[in-house]
Amino acid sequence: MIEVENLTKRYGRHTAVDGISFRVNKGEILGFLGPNGAGKTTTMRILTCYLPATSGTARVAGFDVFDQPLEVKRRVGYVPETPPLYPDMSVETFLDFCAKIKGVPSAERKARIDDAMGKCRVGDVRRTLIGRLSKGYRQRVGLAQAILANPEVLILDEPTAGLDPKQIIETRELIKGLGGDHTIILSTHILPEVSMTCGRVVIINKGRVVAEDTPDNLMHRLRGAATLRVEVRGDATAAERALRAVPGVIAVRSAGDAAGHAFEVEAASGADVRADAARAVIAAGADLVGLGQAGMSLEEIFLHLTTTEPVHGDVSPATTEMTA
């Protein structure tokens, strides 16, 4: 449904997106995970034809975003990080305007608006001015706007940013409910969010794709020590032999530091071999002087991600939906 190949976007000398490629299949919910400034928003803006790419191609439903922008725009519903809303319009008027510019035929317009308002649960504020709505409601109006024309693809930029925990859960349920009918890309910098909503995750950092997998596999790679760095003193050969014998270890390489007594131990995905490796070194008669994780590129990126959810206590108790 969405094919991105070697997409690059430069702002002057700064490269925001650096040759990324990925695909999204029909009906799939793809999580776009990365720290702030990784290039998520830029990629989404290219996919929605808001920004032209510097090089590379992107196709949505078979249409090139550069050559056939109108065809792409007809098939994409987009919610930027701050939903674009007119504060002096009522919810209903705003959606009516959006339906018109999205080319919803006038005969279907009312039904489509009611349907979108129902799905996003904004029917009770339909006559309220958008400027008077709370952030949670505004986010939902933004989402209602995106699904109005029943687009094949939904692109949601940080749909839960700035919401309180209750609203976050509601928004995720809503997005999950939309999957299947729509192909969805959603971006987030919150790790647990993707495991709750997405079938597949693309992790980007500094404009590059660093990993692409299911949320479960990624979580394993995060927890499991894929590559260990073991430093020994004493009988290095015996230690190496012992390390090789540890169950779950796939390969042992000499990491060759100055003393020559460091090894990189690669373990099977999901297996935590640290304790066994330590015991094996000691049993082999060598001294274990260091044990740590090596090759941490992915983990380092995860460190920059928000790995926990905001807890209820952190949020101000004022969670009333309407501010006026």
Place this chain on the structure above:
Amino acid sequence: MTALRNICALVEKEWRHYFGSPIAWVALTIWTLLFGLFHVLIFRSFLLYSMRSAQQTEFGGGPKLSLNELVIGHVLQNMAVVALFITPMLTMRLIAEEKKQGTLELLATAPITPWQIILGKFFGAVSLFALMIAAGLLNIAFLWQYTTVPPEWKPVATGALGLLLLSACFIAVGLFVSTLTRNQIVAGTLTFGLLLGFWILGWLDDPTSGPAMRVIAYLGLLPHLDSLMKGVLDLKDIVFYLSFMVLGLFLAHQSLESQRWRA
């Protein structure tokens, strides 16, 4: 077809904004008040003048004093100056506000073209101005009611058309400037400065100036109003105003498009 529908949707949205906020009400009030004020003052001096001239030529009935030339023409000329002040305030928000609110992203990712956005914005503002002019013309309508020799309608029509064309040019300039910034005050001030510049260019037009000066003076917005105010529908002036508008709209479109590339 879809293009027209999209432009109409945008015009409708602009009108909702104008009338849902104080903008339209303030602009209409100030405009019609000033229109009325100019009309009363100019009509009063017309009465004094005609009485004096009647005394001077007791037997010939006096020279024929034209209501069109001496009243309506003057009022419309004055209103052109008022338009110079009001249009920057109407146009400064057109694109700048959409940028600041982030709603330009909504328009730019909807299946509408940049030209449709520009034209929707333009006709939204022009139609509000047409309403203002129509409301002002009610003052003049009273002349038909209360004068023994009513004014000719044709100079009134061409004068109103001239005023509309002039303000449409102002709006095109204002729309272009509004694409350049996200700050409304900057857009408004810059527009006013530019319009005043084009206004003053017309002053260069005097018979003693050289050909280069005459060419520059030709770009002045004001001299092209003169014959329209006198009831002469000169194609040259219409074409001038229309090309000025098209140039302004073209620049607005280019500016909007180029920002995508530079962003």
